[in-house]
Amino acid sequence: MAKYTPMIQQYLTIKQDYQDAFLFFRLGDFYEMFFEDAKLASKILEITLTGRDGGTDDRIPMCGIPYHSADTYISKLIDQGYKVAICEQVEDPKAAKGVVKREVVRVITPGTLMEGKVIDSKGNNYIGSVIEIDGRIGLSVSDITTGEFYATDSFEEIDDLMNELNQYQPTELVIEKNTFENYKSSFNQIDTTVTVIEEDSFYSEKNYYQIIKDQFSDLDLKSLSRVLMISSGQLLSYLHKTQQKKLEHFNQLQLYDSKKFMTLDQFSKRNLELIQTSRDQNKKGSLLWLLDQTETAMGSRLLRRWLEKPLLSINAIEERLAIVEELFNDSLLAADLSDQLSQIYDIERLISKVTYGNATPRDLYNLRKSLERVPDIYQLINESKTSYIKKLVSKIDLCQDIAALIEQSIQDDPPISSKDGGVIKRGYDKKLDSYYLASTEGKEWLQNLERRERELTGIKSLKVGFNKVFGYYIEVTKSNLSQVPGDRYIRKQTLANSERYITEELKAKEAIILEAEEKMLDLEYKIFTTIREKIATQNKRLQSLAHDLAMIDVLLSFAKISSKYGYVKPNINQEGKLQIEEGRHPVIEAVQNGQPFIPNDTFLDQEYDQILLITGPNMAGKSTYMRQVALIVIMAQIGCFVPAKMANIGITDRIFTRIGAGDDLTSGQSTFMVEMLETKQAITQATSNSLILLDEIGRGTSTYDGMALAQAIIQYIHDHVKAKTLFSTHYHELTSITNDFPRMKNIHVSVIEKDGKVIFLHKIKEGKADKSYGIHVAELAGMPHEVVESAKKILKELESKNIINNTDNIQKKVQGFSDDIAQGNLQLELFNNSSSTKQNLEDSEEKLYKKIANEIKALDLLNLTPMEGFQFLYDIQKRLRK
Numbered sequence: 001m002a003k004y005t006p007m008i009q010q011y012l013t014i015k016q017d018y019q020d021a022f023l024f025f026r027l028g029d030f031y032e033m034f035f036e037d038a039k040l041a042s043k044i045l046e047i048t049l050t051g052r053d054g055g056t057d058d059r060i061p062m063c064g065i066p067y068h069s070a071d072t073y074i075s076k077l078i079d080q081g082y083k084v085a086i087c088e089q090v091e092d093p094k095a096a097k098g099v100v101k102r103e104v105v106r107v108i109t110p111g112t113l114m115e116g117k118v119i120d121s122k123g124n125n126y127i128g129s130v131i132e133i134d135g136r137i138g139l140s141v142s143d144i145t146t147g148e149f150y151a152t153d154s155f156e157e158i159d160d161l162m163n164e165l166n167q168y169q170p171t172e173l174v175i176e177k178n179t180f181e182n183y184k185s186s187f188n189q190i191d192t193t194v195t196v197i198e199e200d201s202f203y204s205e206k207n208y209y210q211i212i213k214d215q216f217s218d219l220d221l222k223s224l225s226r227v228l229m230i231s232s233g234q235l236l237s238y239l240h241k242t243q244q245k246k247l248e249h250f251n252q253l254q255l256y257d258s259k260k261f262m263t264l265d266q267f268s269k270r271n272l273e274l275i276q277t278s279r280d281q282n283k284k285g286s287l288l289w290l291l292d293q294t295e296t297a298m299g300s301r302l303l304r305r306w307l308e309k310p311l312l313s314i315n316a317i318e319e320r321l322a323i324v325e326e327l328f329n330d331s332l333l334a335a336d337l338s339d340q341l342s343q344i345y346d347i348e349r350l351i352s353k354v355t356y357g358n359a360t361p362r363d364l365y366n367l368r369k370s371l372e373r374v375p376d377i378y379q380l381i382n383e384s385k386t387s388y389i390k391k392l393v394s395k396i397d398l399c400q401d402i403a404a405l406i407e408q409s410i411q412d413d414p415p416i417s418s419k420d421g422g423v424i425k426r427g428y429d430k431k432l433d434s435y436y437l438a439s440t441e442g443k444e445w446l447q448n449l450e451r452r453e454r455e456l457t458g459i460k461s462l463k464v465g466f467n468k469v470f471g472y473y474i475e476v477t478k479s480n481l482s483q484v485p486g487d488r489y490i491r492k493q494t495l496a497n498s499e500r501y502i503t504e505e506l507k508a509k510e511a512i513i514l515e516a517e518e519k520m521l522d523l524e525y526k527i528f529t530t531i532r533e534k535i536a537t538q539n540k541r542l543q544s545l546a547h548d549l550a551m552i553d554v555l556l557s558f559a560k561i562s563s564k565y566g567y568v569k570p571n572i573n574q575e576g577k578l579q580i581e582e583g584r585h586p587v588i589e590a591v592q593n594g595q596p597f598i599p600n601d602t603f604l605d606q607e608y609d610q611i612l613l614i615t616g617p618n619m620a621g622k623s624t625y626m627r628q629v630a631l632i633v634i635m636a637q638i639g640c641f642v643p644a645k646m647a648n649i650g651i652t653d654r655i656f657t658r659i660g661a662g663d664d665l666t667s668g669q670s671t672f673m674v675e676m677l678e679t680k681q682a683i684t685q686a687t688s689n690s691l692i693l694l695d696e697i698g699r700g701t702s703t704y705d706g707m708a709l710a711q712a713i714i715q716y717i718h719d720h721v722k723a724k725t726l727f728s729t730h731y732h733e734l735t736s737i738t739n740d741f742p743r744m745k746n747i748h749v750s751v752i753e754k755d756g757k758v759i760f761l762h763k764i765k766e767g768k769a770d771k772s773y774g775i776h777v778a779e780l781a782g783m784p785h786e787v788v789e790s791a792k793k794i795l796k797e798l799e800s801k802n803i804i805n806n807t808d809n810i811q812k813k814v815q816g817f818s819d820d821i822a823q824g825n826l827q828l829e830l831f832n833n834s835s836s837t838k839q840n841l842e843d844s845e846e847k848l849y850k851k852i853a854n855e856i857k858a859l860d861l862l863n864l865t866p867m868e869g870f871q872f873l874y875d876i877q878k879r880l881r882k
Contacts, residue, residue, distance in 0.1 A: 005055040006099045008034070014087055014104060021083035021107055024074075030064040031086075038063045044080060045073050071115070074108055081193045084108045107242035110193045111172025112144050114356065119145060121346065122292075122300035128170040129235035130161065131227060132179045137161050138231030141168050144239065146301070146348040147249035147355075147543055151232050153225055154258045158183050159681075164258050165190060166266040167308045174238045176230075197234070202241060208233020211240065216253045223255060249355035251540045262310035262637055263654040267678045271657040271693075272630055273587070274307055287631055290587050291640065293560045295341035298348045298546050299553025306554065310637035312651055314572050320555060320639025322388040325569055327559035328641065333384045334559055340377045341553050344370040347546040355536040361414035361423045361528065364406050364535070367542075371403035374545065377552070389552070396548050397541050409531050418528045421521050429527055435520035442513035446472065449506065457483050464506075472510045473500040558640040565589065567641035570632075571648045576689060578604040578633070578652075578724055582645035585628035586635070589643060598762040599645070602629050604724040606688055609745055611718055614728035615735060615769035616749030621762040622728040623659050625749070626693045629726060630655050633691060652724075654690040656682030658697065683716055690723040696730060704875055707731045718743060735768035852876055 004012065011034055015023045022041055024031035033041050034054075038061040042049035051059030065073045074084050086108065091101045111127025119125050129140045139161060140151040155161045165173075172193045180187060180196045187194055197203050212233050213221060224232070232253060239247060270278050277285040288307055294300045311317050327334045345366040353359040354367070374396075381393050409428045415421075426433055450464040459480045466472050470493055476484055477498045489501040535542075561567070565586070582599035589597040598621075603609055614622050632642045636649040658678045675697065682692050697710045710729055717725050718741045738744045748769040750761045859872070 003055050008054040010099050018085040021085040022077060023085045023087055025087045026089050029067055031067055031070055032062060032064040034060050034062050045076060078110050078113050081110060106244055109172055109242060111170060112242050114145055121297045124301055126168045126170040127172045128168060129174045129231045130179055131176040131231045131234060133227045136227045138227035139164060140232040140235045142235060145352050147352050149250050150254045150256060151228050152256050152258050153227050158186050162186055163263055163265045174235060203237055205230060211236045215250055219253050248536060249352045249539050260312055262312060262652060265681060268655050268657045271659040272627055287587060290590050291561055293557040294553045295338055296344050296553050297346040298550040302550040303554045306638045310634050312653060317572050317637055317639055321569055323555045324558045324641060326386040326389050327556055328562055330384060333380060334556060336380050337556055340373050343373050347542060351539045351542040354532055355539045359532055360416050361410055361418050362416045364410050365414055368403050368406035371399050374398050397545055399541055399545050402535055402538055419525050421524060423528050424524050432523050435516045438516035439513060439520055442509060445509060457485060459483050472506055473502055475500050562641035565643060567643050570636040570642050573648055573650050576606045576650040577648055578650050579648040580632055580644050583628055583632055584643040585624050586631055586643045588624060600625055600764040606722060608743060610743035611725040611727060613738060613744060613746050614726060615732055617751060620749035620751055620760045622749055623695055625764055626695060626726045626728060630691060630693055652689060652691045653687055656686055657693040659693060659695040679713060683713060683721055686721050686723040688722040692723050692725040694727045696728060707733060710734055711737055
């Protein structure tokens with residue numbers, strides 16, 4: 001092994017325990033990196049790679065960053081999924097014998113970053129922990145910046161866990177090794193930093209129990225299942241190990257059952273554009289963007305949590321709606337509350353910084369300014385004619401003792417740094433005041449000394465100055481040196497144009513002044529940290545207040561947006577009825593710049609109108625109509641008014657959507673495969689209380705295959721799932737099957753033709769569309785005139801040959817296909833990949849041959865066109881090959 005210098009040996013010893021992180025090694029005013037860390041960091045951070053002697057013949061690669069600007073560089077590394085271990089000097093270099101002692105004081109990971117550009121002020125930065133024990137999966141999630149800590153184990157399979165993780169979108173996931181190996185393919189699809197851990201003395205079940213007991217003293221440990229105890233303990237252990245301190249701001253372990261909230265899988269969130277748009281992943285244009293009229297960052301974060309977890313409890317929904325209604329009806333109260341809330345800082349993150357020990361004087365001042373607004377909010381609500389919102393704030397803790405403590409102790413508009421002075425108010429601490437007085441009087445004495453020496457020496461340009469190297473001095477320019485009193489002035493420093501002197505009197509006063517200033521800074525910092533620690537002990541009260549203010553903020557946001565766009569209070573029912581009169585798409589309506597949105601009615605239930613089959617041309621508004629129904633349901637179940645004339649919303653447990661087309665290039669799946677996977681998710685996981693939206697299913701394959709799949713899926717939903725369903729299609733042949741399904745109805749988007757042009761009315765009417773208008777849509781899209789005219793001629797030729805109008809013949813063939821699919825003979829294997837499927841195929845092979853033989857016998861060859869005959873033969877061959 002190479003012989004390195006003691007300092008490099010120290011670096012290598014520490015680095016050995018942090019192989020998965022960049023080691024920021026403190027040397028003076030810089031954090032240095034060496035060896036491979038330096039090579040990689042220099043590229044990522046775009047800083048110069050240098051080298052230094054380390055005891056070997058070759059220079060060691062090295063790069064460094066100033067410690068005072070490290071946050072910017074750390075954020076850049078974290079943003080790319082790396083970890084950073086902060087290694088500090090833990091003893092005074094002046095007192096050190098040999099190499100200064102250094103230790104890692106904190107490991108910063110994507111899930112433990114406290115601040116910086118990576119942290120979204122209006123979003124959470126979650127870190128999760130997963131473990132499977134005896135077939136049960138436990139999930140624990142926390143946000144170190146806010147003190148939230150959640151845990152649940154209500155998962156029957158890995159897909160349920162993935163859906164729940166999709167709600168949180170953690171930046172880091174801590175997974176026990178065996179659990180990771182069992183579900184590696186699923187975890188690798190998540191866009192997060194995965195940290196795999198193995199059991200040791202730190203990560204052990206016994207240790208987990210004690211950590212949870214110490215962290216959450218009020219928690220009844222009997223309420224924790226074993227899998228929850230381990231997942232929560234695993235996460236806490238990881239946080240303790242990386243942060244090197246107790247996390248005082250984690251006060252409550254919130255256990256919940258994910259089944260008590262509406263489930264929205266990743267496909268539905270993306271297709272409905274709840275949080276961001278599907279095209280460019282921007283917040284603008286999403287439902288969150290529309291509804292977020294909050295005044296505080298903590299309100300914005302709560303709104304997002306509500307939007308991703310709509311309620312299933314009618315009572316809870318109606319409580320929210322009642323408060324929104326009161327604020328909706330009292331515009332003056334709403335305006336006054338908005339004004340007060342706009343002056344409140346992010347109390348959740350401020351108290352986390354206080355408890356964590358890195359809050360600045362400016363943070364405490366902002367906390368005080370926020371708390372000073374709370375009594376006004378309380379008074380506004382209590383003096384109003386409301387009842388539900390009064391109940392919400394009836395037990396609110398105003399925390400005015402904390403505001404008073406900060407007001408008495410911390411200067412108004414203080415500096416950011418807590419170590420440079422000017423933080424503590426005069427009169428708060430007598431000893432500090434005495435140092436301040438000594439320092440102030442000393443500086444006044446210096447001013448008098450300058451005036452007196454000018455008079456005594458006659459040197460009008462004489463100055464009394466100070467620098468950190470030489471202390472206080474008297475400066476005289478060279479042109480006036482003849483007037484310097486040699487008996488009193490002692491030369492201290494020679495400059496190009498002047499000389500600096502000191503006197504015995506000035507030297508004595510300097511010692512008094514500097515001692516006072518040094519002690520004043522030390523004492524002031526000590527007083528500040530004591531105040532910060534006092535406030536930290538009240539973090540539970542402050543967190544509760546922050547949550548109450550966030551709730552008011554979100555419900556107020558609902559009232560403001562409802563008033564602006566004329567939304568109505570929905571009625572919530574348990575009967576499964578979904579009745580919407582003149583419903584509108586909330587986001588499209590908002591971005592149309594005053595242009596009227598064409599409203600439409602919807603009625604779905606589980607007895608008569610379970611499935612609505614929607615036909616009509618592309619671009620007519622089928623997808624918009626489907627999305628608006630889902631968004632109205634979601635808005636109602638988070639407690640917001642909805643864009644409609646009237647809405648009677650049945651509690652919906654899950655929403656499944658398949659809207660839009662796109663390949664999943666990362667997993668190598670085609671558009672059609674993605675379509676089938678999303679459809680499978682819907683029809684295999686939906687219940688009778690779910691809402692399914694399927695748009696143009698089957699378009700990614702041949703006509704007959706597509707129609708057969710579409711019909712088989714409709715039949716399966718109708719007969720087995722019984723979920724309320726909106727099913728749009730361009731296969732007009734499917735409209736005839738409504739006669740076979742009693743709970744299915746045809747509706748269409750109406751259009752009119754005028755002077756050979758098609759006009760979209762965007763109005764939903766009962767009955768089926770008469771044709772698809774595909775060529776008209778191509779013309780609207782700006783297709784070259786030659787292409788459009790050629791298409792019209794080809795269409796006429798096909799119609800004259802009766803190839804595309806013989807719907808009865810086609811429908812019979814499609815029915816044959818869909819029967820096979822419904823019985824598990826063909827593409828149903830996409831939905832059911834069990835071993836029983838193969839057995840079903842073998843058992844039904846003989847029946848299939850007989851069925852094909854009967855179809856051939858019944859075929860009317862004399863009235864069959866050559867194209868139809870070829871297609872029929874091709875389909876037989878395809879069925880036999882399968």
